[in-house]
Amino acid sequence: MYVILVYDVTDKKVTKMLNLCRRYLNWIQNSVFEGEISEVKLQELLTKAKLFMDNEKDSIIIFKSRQLKWLEKQVIGKEKNELDTFL
Template identity: 30%
Template sequence: MYILITYDVVTEDKAGQRRLRRVARACENIGQRVQNSVFECEVSPAQLVEIRTKLLKIIDQDSDSLRIYHMGSNWHHKIEQLGKEKSYDISGPLII
């Protein structure tokens, strides 16, 4: 399944800055950063449960915001890229 993870972490203190780094690192391990706090991810249902659980343990639910958008199986037609950055094919081959 294809999901979009977005977050907003309050970084007014060192604890918030640490949470921001931890959230970003967790998302980098599962998806591709497309904007500062936005990640595109292709995950299995088990991976979705795992990343949701991990992120909920990191954020402060009283001050931080986390959104997970379920794009569905026909996601190719739901994304329109405009401007500088060109989108990549998340399901295409990965060349390292």
């Protein structure tokens, strides 16, 4: 599946969440990631994130799509991390 993951965590946890998400998805903007991921790998990411998240202060939002082709993406301004597909 293709996901867009957005997180909002306290300042002390930003680096930890950034590093965790980078292991699974492509970083495209501050606190925003996207990419293909299996349901198992997504659950693995979330399980690890929940170990240091505070449910009263931190959040993760995930938008899911079957594939990238079902998602229309428009970027206004400079894209921070362009995703290229190499075959």
